[in-house]
Amino acid sequence: MSAKDQEIAKKVIEGVGGEGNVSSVFHCATRLRFKLKDTAKADKEGLSNTPGVVTVVESGGQFQVVIGNNVPEVFKSMMEQTNLKDAESADKAEESGEKGSWLNRAVDLISSIFSPLLGALAGAGVLKGLVALFVVLGWLTQDSGAYLILNAASDSVFTFLPIFLAITSSRRFKTNTFVSVAIAGALVYPAIAAxxxxxxxxxxxxxPIVLVTYTSTVIPVILAVWVQSYVEKFFASFIHQSVKNILVPMCTLLVVVPLTFLAFGPVGNIVSEGLASGYTWLYNLSPIVAxxxxxxxxxxxxIFGVHWGFVPIMLSNLGTIGYDTMLPMLTAPVLAQAGAVLGIFLKTKNRELKALSGSTTVAGIFGITEPAIYGITLKYKQPFILACISGGVGAAIIGAGGGRALSxxxxxxxxxPAYVGTGFAMTVIGIVVAFVLSTLLNFAFFKDRVVETPVSAAATSDGQPASARPEEAVSASATESLLKKEVIVxxxxxxxxxxxxLPDPAFSSGAMGQGIVVDPTSGHLTSPAAGTVTTVFPTGHAIGITTDGGAQLLIHVGVNTVRLKGQFFDKKVKEGDRVExxxxxxxxxLEQIKAAGYVTATPVIVTNSADYLDVLKTTEVSAKNGDYLLTTVV
Structure with a gap:
């Protein structure tokens, strides 16, 4: 362990507000991940400018100090200098210490319960809209077998929503999932519904029991499972181990199900109706302003992650009044972001920006705006603002027309298709206006930026910088004699x-070095060059290699996959191995990692990019193992 690592560790501890401000800390392949008691005590700017610290990122409730490949040495030194303990895993780090403001806790609770369901809810909602459209067009009749089956497929998620929420809530509150499902099943039991x-x-x-309709409800079952988590612990604390697996579930059901029908259900239903009525009242004041x-x-x-708080309101509206006016209006800002990057695509002369804006336009049209926001519009600021303005105009048109979502x-x-019905024409007009207006505004006002790279003597025969035309720079004979290159596959x-x-600012900002991302279609990771394995993280999700040509490469499989703690990874090499x-x-x-909810896009980074004149990148949109990817130029 070097004196430099010890000095970095000392500066980091000072920068996070001292040892007493740290609730927990662990490290992944490149960064120290702190859970701080008070983030206001941390000197983020000072830490970012500390020699040996690449950057500082606040994400997911963590204060992340990006160090680079030598993070294990810095972490070890920090442990020796302090009385801190290794949190050992992301799970422990997330559970320890303060959990932030009430708003952060509420958003985190809602997102953890609803995010696993969004795919099924959205898919069923679109199918429900299509079925309604087919009926309007006369392609289906409501007395046909096809309608019955398709309607059941699209409506089942919403009818039995309490059961789905019981599953996700049980994971959040750490209860017996099958008991939670049994509680939810009692709420939608046919005899009770009848x-x-x-x-x-x-x-x-x-x-007396106040019976309410529990199908499609949200709050009653979440309250019930929350109470279940305490009731289970109470009975488990004294029931003997030999009969615990039988008596704890039985006693929990005996207590929680009646309490739900007597109290939590009616109270939760009142809250749901209150949310729906409150939103409707605000909306009726002025749909245009809304x-x-x-x-x-x-x-x-x-961007701030608080959008999750609106999901229960939308579902409450659908469950209590049969429609929601918020969803159609929110489609306008989504399409406005897609329009913004389309305008940039049409305007820019920068090939990389054109390729990025083209792909993010397609993703944005289908509702995935994060690549457009973090990759382009927020980065350049003005496009994001123009897109927000356009989204507001489009949503105002939809509000004025009374657009509604039926699912x-x-x-x-x-x-x-889910908006077919009242205000449908104005909804479509509002969406089109938001998209087209954002496209036109960004095409008119976006200022294309030309990235200049210092090139000294390295130039092509026509005077163009070698880095300005990568594919020509690699082959130009005039450059061959001046540049030393190493190809990375x-x-x-x-x-x-x-x-x-990449949805990780430590990598996407270039702070870790130049590189490129490969979103894998198979789980076989091979060496990109001949060299020596310098780092194999214990969890297997990241590998560092120093090539024979001196390039220090970091291959980090996915984003935040350190939290898997090695699950689904099988290392084939160890530190110090010679590889070809x-x-x-x-x-x-790959499939299990995706199923666990992780992004698998993998950055391949040249961490010592500062040692090179340039790092050239392939212009291909796909690659196989061994295909050309990068060229380091000295």
């Missing part, structure tokens, strides 16, 4: 993307 529909008066041992605010600020809410869907062109098979598309280009380094289960 009694409610018939207006039958029921009581529980003389205590549209301007919703459309203008929706993507700002997305839940993620805002995108795919959601349009692809370690994976998959789609090739610019670095700034194409040699198998790692195998990973």
């Amino acid at each position: 009694a409610q529909s018939a207006g039958t008066a029921l009581n529980f041992f003389g205590i 549209g301007l605010i919703a459309g203008g600020f929706w993507q700002v809410f997305v 839940f869907a993620l805002p995108s062109v795919l959601a349009i 692809s370690p994976l098979e998959g789609a090739v993307q610019p670095l700034d598309t 280009a194409g040699q198998l380094l790692l195998e990973f289960d």
